[in-house]
């Protein structure tokens with residue numbers, strides 16, 4: 001890849017870039033600024049609260065701009081993770097955030113009863129996958145797909161995930177030898193610095209950019225402990241070894257060696273301090289990745305001993321010297337090109353370090369051998385251009401083989417025996433969608449991989465949603481979703497797809513002609529709407545409409561890249577190496593014969609990539625996927641800087657906008673009936689009926705048992721609904737779950753908060769009433785004393801009220817304590833209650849509208865001795881009151897408890913120490929009053945107070961609570 005090609009969209013040199021996406025980006029930029037405010041005006045959400053939205057699908061309305069605004073608000077508030085339906089969006093802060101990934105945070109997510117309810121974090125994804133394995137729900141194996149553009153934070157995220165599993169799934173807790181245990185987790189983590197040293201480089205977009213894709217499989221045993229790992233890599237950018245784009249660098253390992261080598265090593269590798277290497281540009285840049293010691297140490301941990309390391313580093317040093325070899329033409333064209341004088345030493349050094357015959361190296365870099373018949377060999381001098389190509393080719397093939405060997409070695413070192421592990425969690429760190437100014441085969445492969453992953457993602461997402469609807473008996477289905485099969489057919493179609501035609505072209509024994517190939521593509525694929533051509537471009541190319549935008553691919557050079565030929569004499573040459581490792585790297589490799597027969601057998605880059613992608617897709621299809629989309633908030637990698645234009649392009653490119661639309665088109669919230677009633681049951685007087693005869697909680701699931709109560713809750717909430725949507729557009733009741741839209745959820749939440757407020761208010765009313773009555777009783781006692789009534793009677797009266805007061809004071813304190821507990825557990829709700837406490841709201845008409853329902857059964861006795869318990873039990877469907885005090889206090893307590901219980905009509909058991917057992921009943925009355933009846937008690941003043949009327953018919957006392 002040359003430097004021009006590497007002008008990635010938004011990399012700070014935007015004016016140079018005229019890619020298709022960029023154009024759309026500009027268009028977007030305008031629309032973003034223009035429309036956002038207007039759109040937000042119609043917003044249901046308070047803009048100031050946007051940062052509190054943990055899930056983008058709950059932003060209302062869901063549009064790219066509102067979603068963007070939400071992400072921006074969260075980023076400003078330093079909240080970097082947000083859910084988007086089943087995807088996690090991770091914004092790169094570009095600076096370490098203290099306390100975000102500590103051991104404590106890991107433990108917190110690992111131990112949380114419901115991690116999904118915690119703040120969005122990459123550890124939620126990790127924990128969810130881990131629990132899925134623990135739960136052994138099919139498919140048990142998990143895949144965590146981390147995607148995003150270069151510098152978005154994929155590698156960082158993968159590292160976090162690996163550290164998480166190395167911590168929570170650490171086998172060190174087991175009774176095993178400490179050494180073995182640490183070795184496994186250490187080794188898994190140690191594979192990172194090695195892979196990064198050999199596979200990462202400093203690019204314009206990221207100083208530690210992974211130049212390959214990887215799928216890391218973390219292997220878990222029966223007890224879900226980490227026992228090993230394996231790595232599969234994809235499409236290493238090996239061209240970087242011999243050609244580094246302007247202002248970029250070669251792979252880190254070369255700089256680590258030249259900067260960190262000891263004196264002896266320098267001597268051995270022939271790299272004195274003053275030596276410069278053509279393939280080591282920007283060596284003066286000091287990066288934290290240039291840490292040779294860390295790589296060497298990790299290698300040692302993984303079992304790459306000093307001897308093997310010696311072989312590796314000699315090969316790498318040999319490549320550096322190879323890069324310094326230069327050629328020049330000679331007057332006699334029948335003679336091979338010359339090696340420039342000043343680089344003759346480099347040939348010596350290179351051959352010495354690679355341990356290959358120096359003369360042969362000199363020859364085969366400049367001369368091609370041709371076979372005539374079976375025996376005779378002809379030598380043909382290469383053109384000057386070919387000499388450069390052959391040199392670079394040798395470097396690339398050696399580096400690629402070395403990288404492959406390293407991956408194999410790492411796998412051998414960390415992979416557990418098949419018999420010891422049974423499940424795995426895979427981490428896929430893939431390159432994001434790419435669109436440069438000039439795109440070639442590399443981008444075609446990368447974008448093809450992204451198309452495949454996008455299809456898998458959408459299929460998984462839609463399928464999961466649709467399957468759930470079907471299994472729940474809902475007839476509703478998604479609006480037809482246009483998937484990217486057309487584009488995939490265009491690329492991978494057999495026999496007429498871009499890849500097939502490209503392979504066919506490469507296998508023809510003739511020089512490739514870009515124009516001719518363009519004509520062929522157009523002829524064969526004209527029927528596919530995903531294919532087009534820019535009429536104004538003179539260069540041979542084709543344009544593919546990817547799901548993330550249109551990309552034009554340059555045809556020139558594509559066939560050569562696809563063939564990726566390695567001159568056979570160079571392969572023979574390295575096979576002669578005395579360096580045991582280099583020899584081993586090529587021992588099994590067949591030199592590719594460029595004869596016609598040989599070409600037909602050439603395995604092209606595209607075929608290899610397609611095959612490895614197919615096996616990856618197979619794995620993905622057989623696992624439960626979890627998606628994390630990393631977003632790079634600004635192209636300059638500046639800490640805490642959010643650029644809307646950059647982010648929206650990425651949201652589109654990674655399919656988030658699409659997901660949000662799909663999600664919002666359905667019913668994004670699904671709550672099992674039981675959980676639904678636990679949360680919203682207080683809106684229904686039927687919740688108690690729903691729990692069945694035993695009364696021990698909402699045991700039964702499903703529509704039959706809980707349906708009526710759920711229906712009542714929904715009706716109560718819908719009564720507040722003032723918009724046009726029909727009920728079926730807002731909510732559906734499935735077999736076991738209620739399916740809600742975001743607006744319905746809002747309605748329910750509003751109603752719930754109101755109901756809770758009313759309950760708190762009711763308790764307060766009781767309290768004030770009690771206080772008033774207590775004052776009244778004291779006055780009565782004083783009157784009795786003045787009137788000369790027997791002192792014991794007065795004392796008893798005063799004592800009784802004092803006792804009652806003490807009990808209630810205690811209760812009140814408990815109630816406050818309960819509020820504080822609530823504040824921790826459910827902050828917002830408690831705040832609502834607190835607000836209500838401070839200023840009781842106006843009574844809601846819903847309360848008055850409640851009907852009178854007889855409860856058929858009573859639960860186990862629940863001891864309630866005052867208001868706090870009454871409040872605590874407010875969510876319990878039925879209560880029984882048991883008291884030790886008598887008189888008015890008993891009456892008030894019962895009333896407090898019962899009224900706390902949602903003012904539900906019904907009959908309740910009352911136990912007192914005087915009457916053993918009695919029955920209190922509560923009846924809703926017209927115009928907002930309720931009646932509380934209970935068994936006759938020695939209430940001294942019942943018949944004298946205006947609000948205590950004797951019920952002559954039943955012999956029960958009756959209290960009328962006016963105004964509640």
Ligand SMILES: Nc1ncnc2c1ncn2[C@@H]1O[C@H](COP(=O)(O)OP(=O)(O)OP(=O)(O)O)[C@@H](O)[C@H]1O
Nearest residue numbers: 092094095096150151152153154155156206209210
């Ligand atoms: N969560 C994070 N907290 C702090 N810094 C981060 C975080 N994620 C990423 N970074 C920073 O961003 C840089 C780029 O991240 P990373 O290397 O993971 O990107 P990438 O997506 O893997 O890029 P590439 O595709 O080029 O390999 C990191 O070096 C790190 O400095």
